[in-house]
Amino acid sequence: MLTMVEMNVRIPLDFDKEEAERLKASEKERFQELQRAGKWRHIWRVAGHYANVSIFDVVSNAELHDVLTSLPLYPFMEMKVTPLCRHPSSIHNDDR
Template identity: 60%
Template sequence: MLYLVRMDVNIPHDLPAEQAQEIKAREKAYSQDLQRDGRWQHIWRVAGEYANYSVFDVESNDELHGLLQALPLFPYMKISVTPLAQHPSAIAQN
């Protein structure tokens, strides 16, 4: 199942810089592992914002929820999820 996910990040200004950097490093490693295994298919930065749009390919809503909840930045995110379906005018991918 494909999902379009928007993630808006809001790290508190009073979070110590060293702690914020450590969380960001863990976030990067985790997200890149998911990209390598194919579950996090695309990630695009939203220009001018601390936000991204991503496409996930996972088996279920529960799997997606688990992946998102495990993001190190999850406590500092507002996340919106849109399930995607094949469009009848799209050229099918092989």
């Protein structure tokens, strides 16, 4: 099940800088783990923002919820989740 997730990260300006850097490093580690597992298939940065558009490949909405809430920066994120399905005109076989 492919899902597009638009993420905006909003760390408060008065948040502890060292803790923010620790969380960002943990976020990168978790992101790369999910990429290697095939769960986080694509990520694009939104130019000029601390935001991204990502494509997840999960078996259920419950798995997507578990993946998203496992992100270290989750408490600071605003997300928009959009389910996707294969377009009948696509020539690619891996976009189920």
